[in-house]
Amino acid sequence: MSIPQSGGGPIEHHDQLAELLAKGCKPKEDWRIGTEHEKFGYCQDTHKPLPYDGERSIRAVLEGLQHRFAWDPVHEEGNIIGLTKDGANVSLEPGGALELSGAPLETVHQTCDEVNTHLAEVRSVADEIGVKFIGLGAAPEWSHEEMPLMPKGRYKLMDAYMNSVGTMGTAMMRRTCTVQVNLDFASEADMVQKLRVSLALQPVANALFGNSPFFEGKVNGMKSWRGNIWNNLDDDRTGMLPFVFEDGFGFEAWVQWVLDVPMYFVYRDGKYIDALGMSFRDFLKGELPALPGEKPLLSDWADHLTTVFPEARIKQFIEMRGADGGPWRKLCALPALWVGLTYDQGALDAAWDLCKDWTAEKREALRVGAFTDGLDAQVDGIKMHDLAREVVGIAHQGLAARAKPGAGGMIADETHFLNALHETVESGQTMADELLEKYHGEWNGDLSQIYDEYSY
Template sequence: MSIPQSGGGVIEHFGQLAEMMEAGNKPKSEWRIGTEHEKFGWLTDSRRPLPYAGAASISTLFTELSSRYGWTPVREGENTIGLTRNGANISLEPGGQFELSGAAVANMNETAAELQTHFDEVRSIADPLGIRFMGIGAAPEWGHSDMPVMPKGRYRLMTDYMGRVGTHGTQMMYRTSTVQVNLDYASEADMVKKLRVSLALQPVATALFASSPFFDGKLNGHKSWRSRIWRGLDNSRTGMLPFAFDEGFGFQAYVDWVLDVPMYFVYRDGKYINALGQSFRDFLKGELPAMPGEKPTLSDWADHMTTVFPEARVKKYIEMRGADCGDQAHINALPAFWVGLMYDQTALDAAWDLVKGFDAETREGLRVAASVDALQGAANGVKLLDLARAAVALSHAGLAARGMDEERFLAPLMQSIATGQTQADRWLALYNGAWGKSLTPIYEAASL
């Protein structure tokens, strides 16, 4: 979940909405990689989720990271809700998932170094306190009532609204974790091709990174329950964006879709004002019921853009959103996979050739199949294992062409391609075998 955005002053004309996205255009020499991952904290003496306050808590981690390692606190009211340092930030998901949003870096070697530094710093504080973290797509045993609630106004509003518009919204907020990467585009045409490829291949990422076969203390019938949750959340703001494949799609068409997504809030003077279900189009006319007579700022628009959750999302860059969190190697593999496909033109063109024949039914079918069966899934004659093999090969070639020794980060994906087994498959085999259908061992098995 995002922190309040900084976009600019009052919106003077409608074209500024698309212009904000267009401002993300960058020459290839300035393309960067921004990786985000969420993880569950847990207490080793009880296997309970990490609370916000107390001796062994998120608050203690924030305090010590600030004093020892130079992170600057971000506060909402009296509470520290995040940290910033050198273009990176640490933030909290609704159930206390501890998120690193990395700085924009030039290559995968810098991404991996940043991740290692993060783990080294966090472990130096967490280990003596009996705190560990899990890299897994969904909390395997904890119920909704077990989860701590973070002191963020945005989340209080969203929790209420999620219960009205879907069946799985609060599960997503409080009991799932993901890894994402943010990548740049050069132009509107480049954005369009990258978004189409990333949407069509998002089921491959879901399959390769599937790590959530357990929920509520039992098997859930899916290898990525996190992905299943997104299919029962809020159809107005999620999904595979079939309109992105229409002729003429571009910045304005994306803006038009976001404008039709109901609002959550307006952020003013450190507070979240309830605008649940209201229209940003009305806001543009000064007719928002929550703030009658007021016109929105570009910061308000930037905030609203963070409340849409498709499988790939556009802001001033593109976010790849389809993967469960996993171990450290998989956290690095996710950005490597997409960088290889997106940042080499030959690989990107070949990836588009791979998927351009898919219709909306096939793309959605693959999304469903990936959540249920991971690499063993298929839709309309397209087998996810075959598609993943081809996509990973293209990514490997794209990374090799960059000449930075980044292709090594694809190793866990290549192993999954060779065996057909994902993290979820391996854990299921252990659960049904050596673990004796107990989930107690998952905490250690998934530890970061």
């Protein structure tokens, strides 16, 4: 999850709210790729999740990365809660999952190299202390009580609030992992087209990357339990956002929606002040109960923008949020998919042609079908498997048109990063299908075998 935002003085007029988003507009030559992925840590011998403190712990992993690989530590109230280096950061999810938020890079080649370097660093530290990490969309066995809440003020507030607004908020916080990519836009019009395509096609990403068929040690009946969790979390700040597809949508319409999302907190002097359920509109008028008489800073608005969790969201870039966390070989496929779909205009237009006539009801039904049935979903005559094949094909064409070489020019473009998805489409078997086949077959119902076979 996001770290506290910084920079910017007082908000003096309403236009500044949309202007902050519009500052993300940049020419195509300056577009970058920022890959994020989360993974669960556990003790190798017991298969139990890592505590924050101790010989085998989240703190030990962070401090090992800090000292061995020259990361700079980030502290909150005396606790190490993250690391930064060269535009990237390593942070903690509420239940202790470790997240890499990669630096903004020019090509999928570079972002994949970054992912590989990070996982190699984590493994070298973890192996020495008997710790492993695994990429799944949801914790396969662990209960809520087994997942420690990390010592971050933001998480303490969110944890207390989640159960009051939905049924699965704390499960999202402690027991889910994702892989996502952050991408740029050139203008407001470009943002609108990209966000509409991103939202409409997130179900395809969820189906392709579905990787959470187990929860609390049992088969849960869905291909992406993580997707189901997000569907039952907090209606005020999640979902497919039908208003994005209405005429006239732009930065200001996003502002109006976010202003109506209840607040979580205000960050002041290194501490999180409880503003749960309060209104940012009241804050703009100096009437926030948590800080009476005080008006917000632009950094407060930037913080509030990080507390909305739709399937795709905008800040000064667009975040693609629909995919489950997964194995090493699929982590580079997610940025490749979305770069291919959105960073070439021909591909973007083709992707929009696929979904531009869908109703809000169809988009929502595809979302539910994706996390329930994966590639086997069918909605109003649309077969998810056929749709996924077409989407991956468009992404392939987009990457070929970008023609960004790698390996010193020995690799012509970025299309090979889609190989894992081509295999999924051709076989019809997602990670969830593979895991279920093993569980009902060679594992003979012994879910503990998932750790040895699928850890990084």
